Every structure is written in structure tokens, then in C-alpha cells.
Amino acid sequence: MKIEKSIEKNINIIKSAYGNSNDLVNRNINIGRKKIAYVYLESVSSDDKISDFLMKNISSLVKENSLNPFKDLFKNLKNTIYNSNLSTTNNFDELYYKLSSGFTCILVEGFDEVITIETRSILDRGVTESATESVLRGPKDSFTENHEKNLGLIRKRIKDQNLWFKDLKIGRRTKTKVTISYIQDIALKENIEKIEKDLKKIDIDGVLDSGYIREFLTTNTKSAFPQMISTERPDLVCGSLLEGKIVILVENSPCALILPGLLIDFLHTAEDYYQKPINISLTRILRLLSFVLTIITPGFYIAVTTWNQEVIPNELLISLSIQKNGVPFPTTLELMLMIAIFEILREADIRMPNTTGASISIVGALILGEAAVSAGVVSPIVIIVVAFTSISGLLYTDVDFINGIRWWRLIFIIFSTLLGFIGLIIALLIFIVRICSIEFLNTPYTVPSSPIFPKILGDSFIRISRTKQKVRAPYLTHNKKRMEEHK
Amino acid sequence: MKKLILIIPIILLFSGCTNYKELNNIAIVTGIAIDVEDDKYEVSILISNSQKPDESSKEGDAGTILYSGKGKNISMALKKIDNIIPKQIYLGHLAVVVVSEDVSKKGLDKVSDYLFRSPETTKQFYIIMTRENEKAKDVLKILSPLESFPSQNIKNNIDNANNSSAISDNLNYSRFVEIYLKKGAEPYLPTIKIYGNEKKGSSSKALESVDLKAYVSLKGLALFKGSKFVDFASDDESRGINVVNGNTTKMIIETKCGDGYIITAISNLKTKKKIKFENNEPVVYLDVSAKGDIQEITCDVNLNKQGNIEKIGKKTENKLKSLLNQGIQKAKDNNTDVFGFGNLVYKKNPKYFNSINDWNEKFSNIKIKSKITVYMKSKGSIKQSLKAAR
Numbered sequence: 001m002k003i004e005k006s007i008e009k010n011i012n013i014i015k016s017a018y019g020n021s022n023d024l025v026n027r028n029i030n031i032g033r034k035k036i037a038y039v040y041l042e043s044v045s046s047d048d049k050i051s052d053f054l055m056k057n058i059s060s061l062v063k064e065n066s067l068n069p070f071k072d073l074f075k076n077l078k079n080t081i082y083n084s085n086l087s088t089t090n091n092f093d094e095l096y097y098k099l100s101s102g103f104t105c106i107l108v109e110g111f112d113e114v115i116t117i118e119t120r121s122i123l124d125r126g127v128t129e130s131a132t133e134s135v136l137r138g139p140k141d142s143f144t145e146n147h148e149k150n151l152g153l154i155r156k157r158i159k160d161q162n163l164w165f166k167d168l169k170i171g172r173r174t175k176t177k178v179t180i181s182y183i184q185d186i187a188l189k190e191n192i193e194k195i196e197k198d199l200k201k202i203d204i205d206g207v208l209d210s211g212y213i214r215e216f217l218t219t220n221t222k223s224a225f226p227q228m229i230s231t232e233r234p235d236l237v238c239g240s241l242l243e244g245k246i247v248i249l250v251e252n253s254p255c256a257l258i259l260p261g262l263l264i265d266f267l268h269t270a271e272d273y274y275q276k277p278i279n280i281s282l283t284r285i286l287r288l289l290s291f292v293l294t295i296i297t298p299g300f301y302i303a304v305t306t307w308n309q310e311v312i313p314n315e316l317l318i319s320l321s322i323q324k325n326g327v328p329f330p331t332t333l334e335l336m337l338m339i340a341i342f343e344i345l346r347e348a349d350i351r352m353p354n355t356t357g358a359s360i361s362i363v364g365a366l367i368l369g370e371a372a373v374s375a376g377v378v379s380p381i382v383i384i385v386v387a388f389t390s391i392s393g394l395l396y397t398d399v400d401f402i403n404g405i406r407w408w409r410l411i412f413i414i415f416s417t418l419l420g421f422i423g424l425i426i427a428l429l430i431f432i433v434r435i436c437s438i439e440f441l442n443t444p445y446t447v448p449s450s451p452i453f454p455k456i457l458g459d460s461f462i463r464i465s466r467t468k469q470k471v472r473a474p475y476l477t478h479n480k481k482r483m484e485e486h487k
Numbered sequence: 488m489k490k491l492i493l494i495i496p497i498i499l500l501f502s503g504c505t506n507y508k509e510l511n512n513i514a515i516v517t518g519i520a521i522d523v524e525d526d527k528y529e530v531s532i533l534i535s536n537s538q539k540p541d542e543s544s545k546e547g548d549a550g551t552i553l554y555s556g557k558g559k560n561i562s563m564a565l566k567k568i569d570n571i572i573p574k575q576i577y578l579g580h581l582a583v584v585v586v587s588e589d590v591s592k593k594g595l596d597k598v599s600d601y602l603f604r605s606p607e608t609t610k611q612f613y614i615i616m617t618r619e620n621e622k623a624k625d626v627l628k629i630l631s632p633l634e635s636f637p638s639q640n641i642k643n644n645i646d647n648a649n650n651s652s653a654i655s656d657n658l659n660y661s662r663f664v665e666i667y668l669k670k671g672a673e674p675y676l677p678t679i680k681i682y683g684n685e686k687k688g689s690s691s692k693a694l695e696s697v698d699l700k701a702y703v704s705l706k707g708l709a710l711f712k713g714s715k716f717v718d719f720a721s722d723d724e725s726r727g728i729n730v731v732n733g734n735t736t737k738m739i740i741e742t743k744c745g746d747g748y749i750i751t752a753i754s755n756l757k758t759k760k761k762i763k764f765e766n767n768e769p770v771v772y773l774d775v776s777a778k779g780d781i782q783e784i785t786c787d788v789n790l791n792k793q794g795n796i797e798k799i800g801k802k803t804e805n806k807l808k809s810l811l812n813q814g815i816q817k818a819k820d821n822n823t824d825v826f827g828f829g830n831l832v833y834k835k836n837p838k839y840f841n842s843i844n845d846w847n848e849k850f851s852n853i854k855i856k857s858k859i860t861v862y863m864k865s866k867g868s869i870k871q872s873l874k875a876a877r
Contacts, residue, residue, distance in 0.1 A: 306507055306509060307506055307507060307508075309508070309510070309513070309579055310579040310580070310609065314517065314580050314639070315639075317510075317580060318535050321511060321513065321536045322538070324510045324511040325538065330509060418499065419498075420506065420507075
């Protein structure tokens with residue numbers, strides 16, 4: 001709808017559109033015979049900036065007898081207020097969008113255009129330390145709910161002019177700003193176009209968090225493992241940008257999405273690049289080992305104690321058999337019961353406020369475990385197995401990844417109960433086939449180990465020193481050289 | 488998706504739970520003893536996970552108990568035990584099978600089929616024989632203060648014996664059958680003997696006193712012909728047989744000198760056997776090489792003098808040669824080729840081997856030429872014996 005020429009009509013339309021809301025403020029200024037009105041929403045704009053300035057300087061901004069007060073006002077404002085987002089608009093939809101975003105709109109009597117000035121107030125918590133992803137050494141700042149600040153945290157780390165941001169608005173009612181950022185001569189163009197196309201297709205009421213967008217972007221909804229990394233750390237985001245990955249930032253959400261997320265990325269942390277390579281190689285091998293162990297251990301325990309007892313050494317078997325003597329439940333039931341209890345404890349730990357959190361987890365873990373053993377409900381070895389499994393599962397930072405592991409652990413337990421060792425091997429084959437067949441943005445999930453890229457392997461399961469990593473991954477970019485050869 | 492819904496119930500219905508055993512439903516058998524008593528075999532199984540009466544069932548060591556059953560063959564005897572035990576017999580961790588002398592005289596082939604055919608056993612258990620009139624099941628009753636249960640005691644004893652005394656051999660069941668099935672080779676078994684008061688040794692009170700009430704000891708080998716027992720070999724003869732067969736890598740050799748002894752510890756013992764045909768007759772060439780360390784000297788010998796160490800080496804070689812000859816003579820006297828020379832002849836010249844009716848007869852007259860070299864490596868930490876240094 002186009003803006004009318006009469007100020008009164010415009011103001012009435014705006015007021016009724018907002019339901020006569022109390023936070024809509026409207027001031028009229030008279031300069032001789034010219035009428036100027038400005039309107040803003042008190043809740044989202046810092047109200048004293050513009051009203052102060054306009055009230056004080058209105059006479060110098062508009063001359064009494066100017067022929068085109070609108071143009072004069074616009075020109076003078078442009079010359080004096082130079083650090084604000086200043087523009088004009090002539091339809092109501094854009095006006096409503098700008099009002100809700102915290103802009104102040106100035107209407108001039110007799111003209112059907114409106115000047116909009118950005119006067120947004122800062123409604124977030126400021127750049128603080130990340131609560132969920134912590135590192136010992138390295139930058140500790142994290143994204144916040146302020147979209148511009150997030151973009152600033154990226155821009156100040158990569159000062160290349162090739163870092164491009166593309167903006168989209170998603171959500172019919174929330175009209176949330178979504179930014180796709182990438183380094184244009186490294187990232188693959190077809191990936192960017194595909195992501196843009198998918199994002200534009202989204203028809204949804206509102207986008208409140210980056211998690212809403214995830215389901216629209218992935219094609220593989222049945223797989224338990226996530227295909228995107230969601231992180232709060234700007235240094236991780238910038239590292240991925242430099243490799244050729246694409247980052248999506250959503251307004252009002254501190255979690256950025258990095259695409260494509262490969263299996264090997266969930267086994268790395270940002271801190272890996274700040275410590276010595278030879279020590280980090282061992283840590284990475286440890287993480288890989290714990291990934292395998294956390295999925296296989298319960299199933300392996302069931303297979304070995306109920307189907308294939310020949311595998312266990314003599315003394316261990318006898319001591320296990322003595323431990324199990326008073327327990328009435330079959331092994332699978334014991335194991336599932338203890339895993340369920342541990343998962344409940346983990347979930348309760350997250351929801352509990354900090355003041356009571358510590359004692360509840362101690363109570364839960366120690367006393368439940370000890371008491372369960374003494375009461376004869378479970379055998380002691382099951383407590384050890386379940387505790388080991390859960391703790392190795394908590395090694396990773398991405399919550400979706402840990403929850404994906406949970407599903408597979410269950411599948412392994414079921415197959416082991418039915419067929420023993422053979423069942424374990426069958427479940428392992430199914431797992432490998434499922435993982436290797438996930439493909440996102442034309443990159444298989446398990447690259448660089450299959451299909452194998454020998455030059456990138458040095459950065460996957462171990463870390464070789466940075467001077468030897470001369471090429472970027474060919475599955476992410478065509479621009480492969482990282483550094484110039486010495487001439 | 489529809490295929491998955493069809494496949495999963497099929498898997499569940501067809502696989503069943505045939506081999507699913509909970510740990511508290513199995514009786515873990517670690518030792519079996521086979522005796523014979525007027526035409527019936529008595530099989531005793533040593534179960535290692537019984538409960539100790541006074542400790543809580545969660546921690547603490549397990550108790551051991553021996554169950555017996557009689558039957559005309561092994562399967563029927565084990566069935567009798569099935570009627571007594573509330574748990575399922577699990578043979579997957581069988582460590583030791585003790586056979587009595589009477590059973591071996593009747594023939595081992597009558598008792599060995601069940602254990603070999605059963606898919607549950609590992610075929611890596613040790614097989615051992617008792618001497619004279621001792622019952623095999625009494626051997627499994629002797630408790631040891633160093634190990635948790637008797638079969639573990641015997642098993643570790645056999646494991647370690649290979650490297651220390653060389654009287655015995657750690658023969659496991661699959662090797663026994665391998666030797667039995669070879670053309671031109673006869674099997675042998677290690678033996679075990681109980682010393683002390685076995686009644687006192689089998690109660691747990693025996694473990695409470697410092698004085699050792701009863702113990703089991705490994706003795707020399709028992710020679711077989713086919714599957715029947717023939718004769719026992721004495722300690723020295725067993726050592727000789729073990730050296731020729733290459734079963735041992737370490738030994739100690741004692742030689743006399745004046746009024747004392749020189750003891751050499753031999754290591755890296757290697758035996759090479761070759762068959763050469765001379766005048767259409769096979770001749771066995773043995774080449775034994777070893778390295779020696781002087782372990783103990785109790786006579787007056789000056790080690791610094793030139794040539795004394797070589798003399799000690801020569802004496803050791805002679806003693807080793809005499810041990811070999813004793814062992815070979817014993818085998819020849821009993822007409823059993825426990826060394827496997829017949830197998831070597833068969834491999835070299837099958838026509839010749841097949842033309843002989845009875846290899847054991849031929850073996851008792853075969854010529855054996857042996858060459859022994861002992862290289863003296865070190866003298867230990869001190870240079871001279873005390874007497875010579877004074």
C-alpha cells in the first residue's frame with residue numbers, strides 16, 4: 001500500500017495497524033506552515049537520539065520558505081547525521097518493517113515519501129564468554145543475539161574484501177534476517193546458489209533460532225548424525241570460512257551454522273589449532289577411539305558375556321559370573337536400565353539451575369550406582385560399562401552429535417542381544433554403510449578417509465604441522481593453494 | 488521401508504536364542520579328570536564359580552567344587568553330572584584334562600573323541616597323566632596357596648615348566664592329536680604326581696598354615712605307542728627326549744669337577760634334525776647348539792686361566808650328549824619313535840617309508856649321530872669361585 005500525502009491519514013493508518021499499541025510514539029513539529037511528524041516504536045528504538053536532535057535543530061534543517069521541504073530535509077539530514085542508515089520509502093510494508101526494526105520515520109505534509117533513520121537500541125547481553133564451548137587457550141568471545149555484532153566479529157578477523165555477506169529475509173511474520181557468508185574466491189559457487197535457493201523456498205511463520213532453518217536445508221532427515229556444525233565461537237567460524245565452507249547467521253540467534261559439516265569436523269575442536277601438533281595428534285586419536293568405544297562398548301559387553309564367553313580371559317569370566325549371581329534381570333535389561341538412568345541424569349543436569357546442579361549429579365551418579373549394586377538390581381561391572389560409555393560420549397561439543405550417538409548405541413545393543421558377536425558385526429556393517437552414504441552439498445560425509453584424499457589426511461585423524469598443510473580440501477573448493485611457493 | 492518391516496520379524500523368528508547363556512546360569516568347568524573303575528569311566532569336572540559360603544556374593548573369590556559321574560563313555564558320564572548340577576555345563580574355558588594311568592593303558596582314543604568333537608572346547612587345554620595308582624580326580628583336589636583354583640595351579644605350572652626344568656612339556660590337546668596323526672611319530676604325555684597328605688591338601692584349612700600340606704609336582708614323560716601307554720621315562724631320559732624334540736629352550740646341566748659341581752645354565756637350545764640315506768639306510772643327524780652361562784661352581788677351578796672355560800664347555804657338551812643318548816635309548820628300548828624321525832624319513836623318501844612294515848622296529852636299530860656345541864657366554868657377576876679366589 002502506498003503512503004498517503006496527508007500526515008494525519010498516514011499516522012492513523014499506522015496506529016490502527018499496530019492496534020493503538022502504547023509503545024508507538026508520534027510527535028508533530030510545526031515550522032511555520034509546514035508540518036513534520038516523526039513516529040517510532042519506543043520499545044525497539046533508543047528514543048532520545050533523534051527526537052533530541054530534531055527538536056533542537058529543526059529550524060536549521062528546513063527553511064521556512066523552501067520549495068521542496070522533503071528534499072531539503074533529506075539532504076540536510078544526510079549531511080549532518082552521517083553515521084545512521086538513512087533512506088526513504090514509499091510503501092507501508094517497508095515502513096512497518098522499518099518501524100519494527102527500531103527506525104524512526106519522518107513524515108512531511110504533502111509528500112508521499114517517508115524518511116527513515118536507524119535508531120535501533122541495543123537489546124542484548126554484549127560479547128561474553130561462551131557457556132557451552134569452552135577452551136583452555138584461545139579466544140573466548142562468542143556470538144550474541146545482535147546480528148550486526150556477530151557479523152562484526154567475523155569481519156574483524158577476516159579483513160579480506162572477498163568476504164561477502166548475502167542477506168535474506170525469512171519468515172512471514174518474524175521477517176528475520178538471515179545472512180549467508182562466504183569467501184567468494186574460495187567457496188564453491190554451486191553450493192552457495194543451492195543454499196540460497198533452498199532458503200528462499202522456506203515458507204514458515206517465523207524463524208526464532210538457527211535451528212529452525214536446519215531442517216529445511218538438509219535432505220537427509222532420517223540420519224541421526226547432524227550434517228551442519230552449529231557453534232557459538234567466531235574463531236571456529238572463521239577457520240571454516242578460510243577452508244571454503246559456508247556460514248549462515250540468523251538474527252537473534254547466537255548459533256551460527258557451518259555447512260557442510262563432515263564427520264571429521266565433529267571430532268575436532270577449535271583449540272586443536274592452538275596447541276602443538278604432535279600432542280594434538282594423540283588427542284585426536286583418543287577422540288576417534290572414544291567415538292568408536294562409546295558406540296560399541298555396551299553391545300560388545302552384551303555379546304561377549306551372553307553369547308561368546310570364550311573371548312573373555314579365565315579369571316575375569318569367573319569374577320563376572322560371581323558378580324552376576326544375585327541379579328534377577330537379563331543383561332540387556334540391566335544395561336538399558338542403567339543407560340536410561342544416566343541419560344535422565346544428564347538431561348536433568350542441564351535443566352537444573354546452577355545452585356542445585358552439582359549436588360544432584362553427585363547424588364545421582366554415586367549413590368544410585370552404589371545403591372543399585374548393593375540392592376542387587378544390577379551388577380557392578382554394568383555400572384562401569386555404562387559410566388565409561390556415557391563419559392566418552394560427552395567428549396564432543398555438538399549436542400546433536402552426542403544425541404545421534406545415542407541412537408546408534410541402542411541399535412548396537414539390540415543387534416548384540418539377538419545374535420551376539422555376529423549381530424555386532426552386522427550392526428557395524430549397517431553403521432558404516434549408513435554413515436558413508438550421507439552426502440550433503442555434493443560432499444560425502446566421511447571424507448577425507450573415504451573417498452580418500454591423501455593430502456588432507458594429515459589434518460584429519462592426526463594433525464601435521466601447519467607448514468606442511470599446503471593445500472585446501474579439493475571437495476570444498478577449487479582454489480587449492482594455501483600459500484605461495486617460495487621462488 | 489516395507490522390506491525392513493518384513494525382514495526384521497524374520498530375523499527375530501528364525502535366529503532364536505539357542506546360544507544365549509546368562510553368566511549366572513553357567514557352571515564354568517576349568518578341569519576334567521578321567522578315571523576308570525571296573526569298565527566304567529568316571530569323569531570329574533572342576534567347577535570354578537561356586538559361591539563361597541561366608542562372603543557376600545558381589546565381591547570375593549570364587550570357590551571350587553568337584554562333581555563326578557560314571558558312565559560307559561564320556562558323554563554318558565557327563566549326562567549323569569547334568570542331573571546333579573542346576574547350572575549348564577560350560578566347557579569353553581577348559582584348561583586342564585587329567586587322565587589316569589589305567590585310562591591310558593586302555594587307550595586314549597576311547598576318551599578323546601568327545602572333547603575334540605565338541606564345538607565348545609578350545610582344544611588348547613593341556614593334557615596330563617597321573618602315575619601308578621593315583622586317581623586323576625585327586626590331582627584336581629589339591630589347593631594351592633599361590634593360585635585361586637587347582638586347575639589354574641596345574642596350568643601355570645606346566646606353562647612355566649618349559650623354561651625351567653625341562654622335564655615336562657606343555658603339550659596341548661591339538662598338538663597331541665597332531666603328533667598322533669603324523670606318520671611315523673608316536674605321542675607322549677607329561678605326568679604329574681601328588682606329594683603329601685592329599686586329604687589335608689584339599690581342604691581350605693591347608694591354605695591357612697605356613698606349612699605346605701600337599702602339592703603336585705611335574706615328573707618325567709610317559710611314552711605311548713599308538714594310543715596306548717607303554718612306559719615312564721625317568722627325569723634324565725625325559726630331559727634328553729625334550730632336547731631332541733626341541734621342546735625346551737632352557738636347561739641346567741651339572742657336571743662333576745673334583746669334589747664339587749659346576750652347573751651351567753643353557754639357553755637358546757636349538758636342535759636340527761636331518762635324515763641322510765647311506766647304503767639305503769636312513770641315518771639321523773642331530774645338531775644341537777646352545778649358549779651357556781656358568782650358574783654355580785662349588786669346586787676349585789681357576790676361571791682366569793686360559794682354556795678353563797672351554798674345558799667347562801666341553802664337559803657340558805659331554806653331559807648333554809649323555810642325556811640325549813639316555814633318552815634315545817629309552818625310546819629305542821620301548822620301540823616307540825617319540826621323536827618323529829619316521830615322519831622325516833617319510834617326507835624325504837615316501838617310497839622307502841611305505842616299503843617298511845613297522846617303522847618302530849626299524850627305529851630301534853637306527854643309527855643316530857649327534858653333534859653338540861655349547862658356546863660359553865658369561866660367567867655371571869663374579870669372576871672366580873670363592874675357593875679359588877682365596
